[in-house]
Amino acid sequence: MVFDAIALSVGDNVATVLRAVSAGDVLRVKRGDTIIELAAAESVPMGHKLALGDIASGAPIVKYGTTIGEARIAIARGAHVHVHNLRSRRAAQRAD
């Protein structure tokens, strides 16, 4: 089975890309045991994450079937998900 990105749990809303991806690339994403197709909205370096659907600002980001933080801003399907739009919910130092 050939795929370009992987989400280990079916409940994940992000997938990890297994190769560097360019905007417009149509990716085969292994999500649990199935393959879905998704267009990358922007370039994503190998090993980084991409949104599997639209994610509202403040909504949890889920990887490994578990919350890894929340969206700082609204994130569109196919977008790169990293420290610019995802933040930890733990050990928070922020005033807001």
Added chain:
Amino acid sequence: MGEFLGYRRPDGRVGVRNRLLVLSVGGLTGPAARRIASSLRDAACVVLPYEAGLIGDDKAIHDRAALGLAGHSNAGAVLLLGDNPKVLEQMAGQIAPLGKAHAAISMDGCGNDVFEMVARATRTGARLIREMSRLRRSTVPLSALTVGLECGRSDPSSGLVANPLLGRVADALVDAGGTAILGETLEWLGAEHLLATRARTPEVAADIVASVERREAAAVAAGVDLLGTNPTPTNIAAGLSTIEEKSLGSAAKSGSRRIEGLLGYAEAPRGPGLWVMDAPAYAPESLTGFVAAGAQLILFTTGVGNSYVSALSPTVKVSANPETCARLDGQLDFDAHAGFLGQEAPKALAERLLATLTDVAGGTPTWGEILGEGDEVVSRFGAAL
């Protein structure tokens, strides 16, 4: 599989190496200890830089770690060096029941003459090596192994492939009656609820959660933003975004078996099975915590590459990042990139890594041993006088 060739020690424990441990108890004799060890074959040098002025819990933990290293089963003999003859005498008295060859040489005993110390200790060390070298390896069960589980300079391939791979090997070791230790408390943050569900008792579950909360509170109290600390800038560049994400990948090293209990730093497990150690995450401190607790081997995953290994316990380096495996050929002991590319099934990878682990246990050197890497660093837990 199921057995390996090891060194049976008089106290019943098993070593995977037969080294002369040159242990400097205190930093004053550290440079001399390094010169002595460098001139003797099969010597491993460990320098404990702190000694006089340690107090309270910091001293208690330091002394436990020092004794754990001095009595380590990978050492067939021990040469203790230091400035304080009383400290050496006490330590020699504590390792005597283990039945291994040892000697202690102090600065006072050498008239504070470093030339005299190096000459006497080198002669004594040579005699100890001759004596310990008479021991031969014999077949021992896998259950004799205690393995520390570490990751460092991680990337997303660590959490997706390499750490779950260590988890499968940890499961196999535990099922065989062996012992595995997960440390790096901060890297349970965000995964602690999952670890807690595997605890042997509700008390152990509460210990796990409380130890994470203490680290989290310490970070907040110190005004530290974990982003850029843990995950590190290296982790972030590689694609890890939050401590929770890193932790979920990191905790996968522990596999799926029951967690027997929470250990303090450098505290030996009270029986076989999977244990967790409340300890700093930085590899030099973390590895020494495992080694001083009795781990004879370390399994250590890396994403982008990490050359650090233990001085006393062979450290098997594993990576699943295809680019890292190609770039660091000759520095990584196990190439798991086929797992990252979906070309090798998790079960096959785990069987191959367990075979590598038993091979190293039986005497095949790791790249870290061949390259002469290796150190031990005992954590500090308070200010000295």
